[in-house]
Amino acid sequence: MLWLTFRQHRAQVAATAALLVAIGTALLVNAATATVDDAGFGVLAPLMTWLPILPVAVGVFWGAPLVAAEHERGTALLAWTQSVSRDRWVAVKLALLGTAVTAGGLLFGVMVQAWLDHYAGIPEANRFAHGYFVLTGVVPGLWWLFAFLLGAALGAVLRRTVAAMAVTVGALLVVMLALTRLRGYYVDPVLVPMDGPFDGQVFAGADRWLFVKPVLGPSAAVPGMLVQPADRYWRFQWTEAAILGTASLALAGAAVAAVRRRA
Amino acid sequence: MNAFSTTGLSKRFRRKWALRDCSLAIPRGRVAALVGPNGAGKTTLLRLAVGLIRPTAGEVTAAGAVAFLSQEKPLYQGFTLAETMRFGRELNPSWDGDLATARIAELGLSPKSKIGALSGGQRAQVALTLVLAKRPELLVLDEPLSNLDPLARHEVMRALMAAVADSGMTVLLSSHVVSDLENTCDWLVVLNRGRVQVSGAVDDLVDEHRLLTGPAAEVDAVAARTEVVDRADAARQSTLLVNGDPGPLSPQWTRRAVGLEDLVLAYLRSPDAAALPRPTLTSA
The missing domain is CATH 3.30.70 (Alpha-Beta Plaits)
Structure with a gap:
């Protein structure tokens, strides 16, 4: 099964490895050539805002075809009539490929964090901001895993690769937007009052906050900003990891159940 | 001793019964032909026999290891012949590598050739090799001759009969062309509208x-x-x-x-x- 899994999915493994090498090289070259001032950050930062959608590619190319393509090409009848039970077939594939994408996501997170560390002096290089929160720490590994299992479960249920890909894209975007909204409230945010014109530099660590929302207008008793302080970063990382991990387990269960179902 | 038997086997897809109260037994070592018109329930019976689907009612019993070749003879198109045989070896502990190698050599195919580049007849032979090398006690074939030209039909049937003679396994194969089976099968099962009409030794x-x-x-x-x-x-x-x-x-x-x-x-x-x-x- 180990050989079969690698043989059937080596294209995804190779493409993802190549992508990680390309991203790593770009980050490294950018950091290495921009030591004089911090201008290099501005060069790559606009491109970095696109990377949070990488899990969509994982769901579409790793997840959706996993079972759906076997149904579509009729090879499910081949794969599931061998001595290896279909329970084992799906369990091994989900476990091996799930481990691979999680490792890929974690490696990606380490690379982005190293790049951010290089620009420690720039306020925008904030790992707790929404854009970078999902690119650093343990969260990218879990996002990749979640996307993979979402695609796999949808493919196992729908039995059509293209349909599974389309639904995976839609579902992932919805979950991403939902978690971006929800993220500020994993723990009650802290109100930072504004006395007179707000000056971000007044507060220690202000440029490493997760900004939630402003509290302004006549109804606000104390005008200010709702934020999550910088020292909550890891607590938030593990909270989001737990949410995605639990959802991933449920999706893995759904994928296994769909494969086991013998109508 | 029966190699394969069913009792009261029934299968319903949504509201339609594909198979109703089907009881039959095939003695060990027989080459059984399952015939009937399209839609008689042949494929349903065979898929129940190999556990691809579950019965709505009744039971299926197969003595020993079962191998199955479906009508489409699916293979991984991107695999080479060598990789296809490795697939069989990795997923089946009973894999007979010598038999597989001998059959591929007999077909005159290079292990490096891609499955997608083979002819329909060659692909059928490769698919047959994959099931034969598992050394099953019961071999179930769904329309093994469909989509094959007359020469390929003859050669697939000849290969199958040679394997039966060697191993003494039981074969259950379906067809809607009776003339293909006339000289090869010694047991006949006629399935019509989801019911078994005839089951017995041809003689x-x-x-x-x-x-x-x-x-x-x-x-x-x-x-x-x-x-x-x-x-x-x-x-x-x-x-x-x-x-x-x-x-x-x-x-x-x-x-x-x-x-x-x-x-x-x-x-x-x-x-x-x-x-x-x-x-x-x-x-x-």
């Missing part, structure tokens, strides 16, 4: 059935003395396909042996007729 069935032709005036009297499967009445003359012996007949009557194809057609034309083994006491 016995041929012995027990006969074609009687005689004057129309006497046909009712003759028909009453035995079990009529199919009846064709012309102006003066009638033809009966009967199961059993009608006893002495007047000299105007002729009796002839019946071929497998005529036998199958007669049953398919008369869905209410049946030739099934009568319940017998078997010693355990």
